[in-house]
Every structure is written in structure tokens, then in C-alpha cells.
Amino acid sequence: MKISKVLILASLVCAASLADQIKIAGSSTVFPFSSYVAEEFSVVKNKKAPIVESIGTGGGFKAFCSASGKNGIDISNASRPMKMSEFEECLKNGIDDISGYMIGYDGIVFAQNKDNGSLNLTKEQIFLALAKEVPIDGKLVANQYKKWSDIDKNLPNKEISVYGPPTTSGTRDSFEEQLMQKASKKFKEYGYKSGKYSQIRDDGVYIPSGENDNLIIAKLAQNKNAFGIFGYGFLAENKDKIVAVAIDSVSPNENSVGDGSYELARSLYFYVKNSSKASNPDISEFIDLFVSESMIGNDGVLKSIGLIPLNKELFAKMQENVKNPTKLTKDMVKNSEILK
Incomplete structure (x- = not known):
């Protein structure tokens, strides 16, 4: 008792x-x-x-x-x-x-292994790499792009592989709104969805990687072919391992995020x-x-x-x-x- x-x-x-x-x-x-x-x-x-x-x-x-x-x-x-x-x-x-x-x-960064050096991508190129449906010959079809060079012959001849946040993530929400939807405006094939299209492909090219962004950093450190999507703070803490891709020729840094010139800046x-x-x-x-x-x-x-x-x-x-x-x-x- x-x-x-x-x-x-x-x-x-x-x-x-x-x-x-x-x-x-x-x-x-x-x-x-x-x-x-x-x-x-x-x-x-x-x-x-x-x-x-x-x-x-x-x-x-x-x-x-x-x-x-x-x-x-x-x-x-x-x-x-x-x-x-x-x-x-x-x-x-x-x-x-x-x-x-x-x-x-904070800025949403699109980053890769530091050994790969610098790279500049447009919003449209990233969109075409990740969209579930893409315009080909005037029609929307299931995304067939396997390599970055399939999108533009001047891009790296390596497979598209992107580690990113899951659907519960605010980073995913912001990425869909600030990059996917904006980039879809450039393609008339999306019709009434233009400026609203944000569906990310689910064929294994985009890999939802949970809510621990440090795991994405670790994967990029091991896989030189992959890219990752996460917040600028993780880039600032891991510059010895990863480097951010410039988007439309603007790289994420304190100034470009603070003044909004980096288009994936957010509060x-x-x-x-x-x-x-x-x-x-x-x-x-x-x-x-x-x-x-x-x-x-x-x-x-x-x-x-x-x-x-x-x-x-x-x-x-x-x-x-x-x-x-x-x-x-x-x-x-x-x-x-x-x-x-």
C-alpha cells in the first residue's frame, strides 16, 4: 500500500x-x-x-x-x-x-554537393524536373524527364534526383507556391491551372525525406548526383558540405533573402x-x-x-x-x- x-x-x-x-x-x-x-x-x-x-x-x-x-x-x-x-x-x-x-x-534553397561547383537553374527548369505532368508537343503528359540534360542539353547529363520535404512541411507548401505555381504561368498548356499548378511527381524522382533536414544534408554529402530542398539556415550551417544552386541567376544569401531579390525568400x-x-x-x-x-x-x-x-x-x-x-x-x- x-x-x-x-x-x-x-x-x-x-x-x-x-x-x-x-x-x-x-x-x-x-x-x-x-x-x-x-x-x-x-x-x-x-x-x-x-x-x-x-x-x-x-x-x-x-x-x-x-x-x-x-x-x-x-x-x-x-x-x-x-x-x-x-x-x-x-x-x-x-x-x-x-x-x-x-x-x-529564410530562403528555400535548392542545393547539391559542394564538389559539384556552381550551377544556375531557372524556375522553369526546376519545375519541368519536378512537375507530375509536363507540356510536350502542346499536350500535358506524365513527366518523362529522367536526366537534367533531357530538359536542356546545356544542363548536367545526370539523373534527376531530389530529396525534399513531405506534404506536412511548410517548406513544401512555400516551394509549391513560390516556384511551382509561378513557373506554371510560363506554359499555356496548363490552361486554367496556369499559375496554380503545383503537383510534384511521385515516380521516385522526388523523394520525400521527412522533417529532419539534416538527413537531406547527409544524403547530399554522399550522393553527388542528388539535389535537396530545405531552409537557408541549414545551408548556412553546412557550407563545408553543400552549395546552393542560383535560381534565375540569383544565389540565396543574407542580402538577397532579406531584400526579397531571391524569389524563394519567405518569413x-x-x-x-x-x-x-x-x-x-x-x-x-x-x-x-x-x-x-x-x-x-x-x-x-x-x-x-x-x-x-x-x-x-x-x-x-x-x-x-x-x-x-x-x-x-x-x-x-x-x-x-x-x-x-
């Missing part, structure tokens, strides 16, 4: 401890930045480090919107804005007080349940640290691991948003906004 009481007490203590520990899930791109801040939070505040999981932007929002309280996710990392369907799922489950924060910029976010903040003061302290000058400022430490800082105006707005959080509304979600 005594043992039972001890076990019950230990379980209650453990449950209380986990309930107080901040739980974060979502984007693999934001994961390294969030993890760094979590570790710093533990050291600086002398508290348990938040639990951070890399399950993709879509997976993060699914977990975030499925439950509140001690069983739910407090913060959802995202490499794209929340979708209306995700917001409505939150509302359906009684999660209606959410605030969003932009932490900086990074995290979303917070304000009910979690109210019940756990640690969350407010974590947010304060995350959006601080020392973390995401122009000379912040996250810049050294690949985060492209916000400009001064947006950084000031984010600071103000932390002091006076904006509650997310349907109109804001519809317009992909986090600030009124």
Missing part, C-alpha cells in the same frame, strides 16, 4: 512538472532557432528547457489546434502563415485566442496560445527572450546559425506586438497577417 502511494505521488509530481514545461512543435526550418532559444532559456532563467519537436508546419498546427491546457502544444513554429482551415480547426476546439510573431526571414513565425501564457508565466519570459535584440536583432546570435534578421521597422513592430499582443482574427488569417 505504501508503494502505491509513493508511485501515485511520483506520477502527480511528474504530471505537474510536464504541465509547467513549455511545449513547442512545428516547422523543421524554425526548429534550430527555437531549440537554441530553448537551451538559452534554460541557462539564463535556470528553468527546464522547453520541449521542442520538429514535425513540420502542418503537423505543428494540427497538434496546436487539437487540444489546449496541459495536453496541448503551447507554441507552434511555422515557415508559412497559418491557413484558414487550420485556424477554423482551432476555433472548433475552443482555441480562439492566438497571437502570431514573425521572427525573421518565419511562431504562434502562441494566450491561454497558455495566462496559466504559465514561463511562456511570456520565453517569448521575450526569443524576440529580443540579442536573439533575432541585426547582430543577434540566431543570425550566426542562418536566421535573416527583420528590418528595423518590422523588428520594432514585433517588439510592440510582444508588449500588446494582437489576437488573431479570420480577416488576418485570410490576408496572411499577424498584425492588424
